[in-house]
Amino acid sequence: MSNYNPYLNQISYKHSYDMASEAIPNSNSFACFTDEKCLYQHTDSVPYPVVISNVENNHITSFDKKVISLVATYGFMTSKQIGECLTLLGVEFSDNVLKSSFERLKKNNILRACHFGIDEEHCAKFYAYSLNKYGSEIAKELGIPHSFGPMQVALPPADIKRKLATNQLMIAYFKSxxxxxxxxxxxxxxxxxxxxxxxxxxxxxxxxxxxxxxxxxxxxxxxxxxxxxxxxxxxxxxxxxxxxxxxxxxxxxxxxxxxxxxxxxxxxxxxxxxxxxxxxxxxxxxxxxxxxxxxxxxxxxxxxxxxxxxxxxxxxxx
CATH class of the missing domain: 3.40.1350 (Trna Endonuclease; Chain: A, domain 1)
Incomplete structure (x- = not known):
């Protein structure tokens, strides 16, 4: 029972989703290309006691914890994928609420953000979010089984995009x-x-x-x-x-x-x-x-x- 994860259970994603109105992209964001790099956003280090204090004082909100749980479950997710899952879970939010959550979680070293390109001037517009060390600790406290290691930042783009493409497929089943x-x-x-x-x-x-x-x-x-x-x-x-x-x-x-x-x-x-x-x-x-x-x-x-x-x-x- 300790390995049960509600974020992997299709019954949790019971709210309807209008796939017919969803825009179909012209190009594939998860295809790999030559000389591609995974470029991580730099964040200043925050002491763990500060993060704990923010959690205990609800500066890390219940909404933030749902975002953490999703990212812990799926490893790497785009903001679109996270938003779709939250909608299917019946969570009410706005784009600004989700954006504020990402900024707060990155600032507290709970999430990492990366994008793909040759360099910072020539990179994809979307970001892929994954757990940072403090995020892993919070996910454990929330009872979300997950794998995490500091060497995640050394993963090649193909491994991350494989995960993102799989997540897109799974969420498509939930939406369909x-x-x-x-x-x-x-x-x-x-x-x-x-x-x-x-x-x-x-x-x-x-x-x-x-x-x-x-x-x-x-x-x-x-x-x-x-x-x-x-x-x-x-x-x-x-x-x-x-x-x-x-x-x-x-x-x-x-x-x-x-x-x-x-x-x-x-x-x-x-x-x-x-x-x-x-x-x-x-x-x-x-x-x-x-x-x-x-x-x-x-x-x-x-x-x-x-x-x-x-x-x-x-x-x-x-």
């Missing part, structure tokens, strides 16, 4: 109104018969007894070899599925879905998939934005043309 039997975020599954058949799907979803394993792929350094190794482990797991550690139905193999950066990236990935003789579905980041989500899955034909599929179950959203 599609009925979910269950959803698992970054949990390990293995075969008891095959020691190398062990993977950690980026996201696992069950819809009407159909199991979907999403694997988020970014074009960082050595990404092709990393993907090939991961796909081989998926194949070993599926070949020995009867003894899977989640005790899922032995007769129902999961559908593997590659979440790439864009269609061209998925075409590159499909060549690796073909070499291994596997069959997968594809999606990419912008397909998980707004109403695109409802027809976000596709296969690639022999001519690399996408054939799209729609979710069978969809309910109206307000």
């Amino acid at each position: 109104g599609v009925h979910i039997d269950w959803i698992k975020y970054g949990q390990v599954i293995n075969s008891k018969e095959e020691k190398n058949g062990i993977v950690r799907p980026s996201l696992a979803v069950c819809l009407n007894n159909d199991i979907l394993f999403y694997e988020t792929v970014r074009s960082g350094e050595y990404w092709e070899q990393y993907l090939k190794d991961k796909l081989e482990r998926y194949r070993l797991l599926f070949d020995n599925w009867e003894g899977n550690s989640w005790k899922l139905d032995a007769g129902t193999l999961p559908n593997l879905i590659i979440l790439g950066e864009n269609e061209e990236h998925n075409k590159e990935i499909s060549r690796i998939v073909a070499e291994l003789g596997m069959e997968v579905y594809y999606t990419h980041d912008i397909l998980n934005c707004g109403s695109n989500f409802y027809h976000s899955l596709y296969r690639l034909t022999d001519n690399f043309e996408p054939e799209y599929y729609c979710f069978e179950v969809k309910v109206a959203v307000a």
Whole structure:
């Protein structure tokens, strides 16, 4: 029971969201590019007793604590993702309230903010927020299971963007109104018969007894070899599925879905998939934005043309 996290439970995100009115971006913010760096905002150090005093005197508000809990849960989040989750949780707030919270939490060394670019003059407009040391301590007090280490600042952009793309996908499920039997975020599954058949799907979803394993792929350094190794482990797991550690139905193999950066990236990935003789579905980041989500899955034909599929179950959203 100590590992239960309400911010990973789809039941918590029960408030409606109008995906039809959501703007679809023209470009993908979570794609990687050459010579990309992760640039962190500098903040002056604040003594821990000051932070504790701010918490005890409610200068760190209950709203701030919800923001901390979300970031602790998902590792890295954009302000848009945080705002969407708060809306789905039924929290009332304004853009100014959220912006003030970010500034307060950064000032107290509770959150870090980073963006991506070649240098400070040529960087993305959006920021990705993650826990700072004091934020990790507060998350522990709030009972939110999470992983944190000072070396997070050394993560390559591809690792952070992989996390952001996965978060966007998970939040899309919560916003969509599609009925979910269950959803698992970054949990390990293995075969008891095959020691190398062990993977950690980026996201696992069950819809009407159909199991979907999403694997988020970014074009960082050595990404092709990393993907090939991961796909081989998926194949070993599926070949020995009867003894899977989640005790899922032995007769129902999961559908593997590659979440790439864009269609061209998925075409590159499909060549690796073909070499291994596997069959997968594809999606990419912008397909998980707004109403695109409802027809976000596709296969690639022999001519690399996408054939799209729609979710069978969809309910109206307000």
